[in-house]
Amino acid sequence: MRTPSLILLLTLGACGFENLPDQSDHNVDLPLWDPDVIALNDAVYVLLPQSGELARVHPTEGWSVVDLNGLTPSRLVAAPDREGVIVFGSYPRCTETDPKIQTVEDCEDLDGEIELVHEVALVRGGAVISSAEIAAHFNAVSFTNDGAQAALHLNYDSGADIEVTGVSDLTQVLFMDLESGAITPVAVGFAADRILFNADDSKAVVLSRGEVLVIELTSGNYDIEVRFPLSLDVDVQVRPQDVALTPDGTYALVTVTGDDSLYVLDLEQESINIVPLSAAPTAMVVDPVADRSIFVYANMAVVDILEHDLFEIETVPLDEPMNEIQSLAGEALLYSTAGRKDAYVLELGSADYDELRLENPPSQLVLSPDKITRPEVSGSSGLDAWYDSNWGVEIIDLVDRENLPLVAESEPLAVAFTAEASTPTALVLLADSTDLMQLDLARRTASAVELEAPALGLDRFGEASFVIVNNAPFGLLSFLDPATGEITAVGGFATTGILQGEQLLPRLAEEE
Amino acid sequence: MLCALFLSFLNTAQATEIAVERAALGANDPAYNSIDDRDRLSGWGLRAGYTVVPSLTVVGSWSMQRRGADHFSPSASGSATEFDGGEFVDSDSSTVALLGHTAGLGVKWNLLENPWVSPYVSGQGLVQVGTLKLDDDVSRDDNLNQISARAIAPGFSVVGGADIGLGLEELSVRPMGHVEIGYGQLAALDYGDMGALHLRGLILRAGVGVQF
Numbered sequence: 202m203r204t205p206s207l208i209l210l211l212t213l214g215a216c217g218f219e220n221l222p223d224q225s226d227h228n229v230d231l232p233l234w235d236p237d238v239i240a241l242n243d244a245v246y247v248l249l250p251q252s253g254e255l256a257r258v259h260p261t262e263g264w265s266v267v268d269l270n271g272l273t274p275s276r277l278v279a280a281p282d283r284e285g286v287i288v289f290g291s292y293p294r295c296t297e298t299d300p301k302i303q304t305v306e307d308c309e310d311l312d313g314e315i316e317l318v319h320e321v322a323l324v325r326g327g328a329v330i331s332s333a334e335i336a337a338h339f340n341a342v343s344f345t346n347d348g349a350q351a352a353l354h355l356n357y358d359s360g361a362d363i364e365v366t367g368v369s370d371l372t373q374v375l376f377m378d379l380e381s382g383a384i385t386p387v388a389v390g391f392a393a394d395r396i397l398f399n400a401d402d403s404k405a406v407v408l409s410r411g412e413v414l415v416i417e418l419t420s421g422n423y424d425i426e427v428r429f430p431l432s433l434d435v436d437v438q439v440r441p442q443d444v445a446l447t448p449d450g451t452y453a454l455v456t457v458t459g460d461d462s463l464y465v466l467d468l469e470q471e472s473i474n475i476v477p478l479s480a481a482p483t484a485m486v487v488d489p490v491a492d493r494s495i496f497v498y499a500n501m502a503v504v505d506i507l508e509h510d511l512f513e514i515e516t517v518p519l520d521e522p523m524n525e526i527q528s529l530a531g532e533a534l535l536y537s538t539a540g541r542k543d544a545y546v547l548e549l550g551s552a553d554y555d556e557l558r559l560e561n562p563p564s565q566l567v568l569s570p571d572k573i574t575r576p577e578v579s580g581s582s583g584l585d586a587w588y589d590s591n592w593g594v595e596i597i598d599l600v601d602r603e604n605l606p607l608v609a610e611s612e613p614l615a616v617a618f619t620a621e622a623s624t625p626t627a628l629v630l631l632a633d634s635t636d637l638m639q640l641d642l643a644r645r646t647a648s649a650v651e652l653e654a655p656a657l658g659l660d661r662f663g664e665a666s667f668v669i670v671n672n673a674p675f676g677l678l679s680f681l682d683p684a685t686g687e688i689t690a691v692g693g694f695a696t697t698g699i700l701q702g703e704q705l706l707p708r709l710a711e712e713e
Numbered sequence: 714m715l716c717a718l719f720l721s722f723l724n725t726a727q728a729t730e731i732a733v734e735r736a737a738l739g740a741n742d743p744a745y746n747s748i749d750d751r752d753r754l755s756g757w758g759l760r761a762g763y764t765v766v767p768s769l770t771v772v773g774s775w776s777m778q779r780r781g782a783d784h785f786s787p788s789a790s791g792s793a794t795e796f797d798g799g800e801f802v803d804s805d806s807s808t809v810a811l812l813g814h815t816a817g818l819g820v821k822w823n824l825l826e827n828p829w830v831s832p833y834v835s836g837q838g839l840v841q842v843g844t845l846k847l848d849d850d851v852s853r854d855d856n857l858n859q860i861s862a863r864a865i866a867p868g869f870s871v872v873g874g875a876d877i878g879l880g881l882e883e884l885s886v887r888p889m890g891h892v893e894i895g896y897g898q899l900a901a902l903d904y905g906d907m908g909a910l911h912l913r914g915l916i917l918r919a920g921v922g923v924q925f
Binding site for chain 2: 218219221222223224225226227228230231232233234235254265266316341563611653654672673674676677678690692693695696697698699700701702703
């Protein structure tokens, strides 16, 4: 009897999680996972920076590692239809081709040098559909309206360092067919940094340094149809700030940094018209229902409405300057993230507006499917001061033009809306809280769903579910079915590669 | 006749030894750094031997290892703490531990029978059962991210060493010790997506016990 007891005692340490040994400290350089997850229709994809892997997480299937053929992913971009994800990454390659070279160390020991090969891969359904080697500097993606094509380009404004390997051609844009993964490079002029597509995706409008190009997309040749220089003087550098197409795709509207001129490019007649605005705009929105464009200004309490026939401006005075616009299809919601408490619902046809006074200056505004919104924070006196010293969630009923201010225990991180039209509900995540707030927008009541851990983010998942990104070192996602309130948590995916051995060269010379 | 001779030989050679020992196996694999900042996996165990013919002892051993590390990584939430003159990125803390059992069976050949020091060579086949345990919130018993994975790996060890007696040959139960050094190797302990441990290298064992 004593022998089994002794064995039980000795093996007890291997059973539970109490008093795990921790004689050492181990530090790693990169986060185990990136909470900026990509929720596709089939699963949620998570970057694992430390292990250099991509995890696929599903509420019932659990998690798995996507085989990227050795590619270390550095950035993910979801396709608009949420059926695929574009993965930017790199892998190490040795300049020597000795068959003995299997690891990065072997390469260096045998006088080889490691070079990083940059690649873009299209992942769909948890598998790589296609991949292609690209230059290191491509860091931005634009999608056609139907989501069938992506254009990869350099966004100089993204703030990231431009990585150059060998000699990089900064004039190139790569068009990627998201069905087949085929990539076609097109030279479009220096530093193309924004790409728009017209309504039927037959043309792409590319903004580059000092010029705008129109590329036809129907023939498959990607020919440049029109090239608009924004300045005839080569010494004058014109940097486009924003660009939009009119609803019929005939005109491109280009605003320029620090300039109160609007460049109206006629893409069919190949002509430019310059329209003077009230000032250099901070935001521009094209409303397809009213067929008008709206411009607001950081330091001027007016809104400009531009109609698209004769391109005439109607200037509407406001009480306070606004710097943000939300299009409401025929109407626009103007608000300010610069400490102003006014908001305006502007009817674009008549240029009439209703003024709303918020309890807190908004920091973020999210439209619900039935156009009810939410903002927050800052200071004044009395009850106002108390409101301002707390985070809040404010619901604006755009039908009745009423707002309901709610005080939140901590900073609201994210808002999403359930698809149920009969019981419209806003889901609000609060920082450092393990509760997910559910705001019934019709009854104006709040309830809470308890989460496994404090949340970092929220996104839609599938048809009617949501994924909540929880703050847990080994990774944790909670899948919420809003109809039942049921939560399925999947964690542990960030333990991938936690036992990191020698760095193998993923693609040896003979395999490539 | 031969059989009777062999049995009588066995009778005269019979001896049993039991010892408590400290055993360490080399672990130069970079993957092991996540568990232990030393380059060896060590633990306490038992060794037992039964001398079947003079100088030749069948030995069996078992040892248990408990090694682990507090694992720090930059916070996934990207939060940072400010201090005078700057800020540092907050760390996420978790625990990564290996709870191992090593069993061995083999033979020991004493090259010289001496009541004080008896040198020997020994070889054993090994089986390692390693349970990897990870926990990213040790303050909670019900933490969802308590992860456990088990792997089994065969291996071997070849060592040279010495039994150390106190010259007390006349006693029926004699205290003894042993030290040995050699090479050991285990096949990969494969933990799937979490990685694998390749334990191999210098083996060091030392113990005290009795022979009777």
